[in-house]
Amino acid sequence: MSLQSPLSKVLGLGAAKEGASHWWSQRVSAVALMLLAPWFLLSLIALGDVSYASITLWIASPVHSVLLSLLVVTLSYHAQLGLHVVIEDYVAHKGTRMVLLLIINFALLLLAVMAVFSILRMALSVPAIQIQMGTN
């Protein structure tokens, strides 16, 4: 006789509770980065100029600022998921583990918000007419 409830039999998760959502999120963010990361590298090569004037103008374009924001947010998310697993696997001491997990969660959220805010600031401070002239 099984003591499992009909619901838990159907869910089939055993003692895992949350199922595979963490694993799946890691894969979904990986696929997003497979598109976003090469876009950024190729854009940098195509732009070929890292001076203040051309970089701020390039970032200010609506398409570039949105894609760049998505890139840094997805990077931070993917890093958070990955570092979480690495810390859980190698840090045996419970207290140290919890402190490290808090540090990486706070740090990665901070990095993502700082990056998106900086991109928005550049995107909103360059007049549209200047972006048009710069990209033509």
Next chain:
Amino acid sequence: MAQLERPLSPFMHYRWQYTNTLSILHRLTGVFMSLGLMLLVYWLVAAATGIEAYDAALNLFSMAVVKVALFLWMLSFYYHFFNGIRHLCWDIGWGFERSVARKSGWLVFISAIVLSILTWMCLSLRIYASANGGLV
């Protein structure tokens, strides 16, 4: 009292081979790139702060030590990128045969090195040319 013959965890007695080298490299490059995220965000924040802060960032990036780190980040990126695709292929059930896994492992390793050098040369040539009045 006689010592019990307890079973050992696999990592205690498995022979070191290419599979676990590639696997641990995926984690190491991932952790290393999480540190690199700080530099990417610093670059964006500097660009949003103003021309002086941005020039300070460019000065930092042109230091020899930072350049070596940037190249290592590029190498880590390509390794993690290609090995990530290898993992995603395994997730959908492709390439599990021993001979295929060995070949794809070599492919990941070699393409990471070749593409890092190519991208690095491409980027530095383009940036050098734009800083010196368009040599290319």
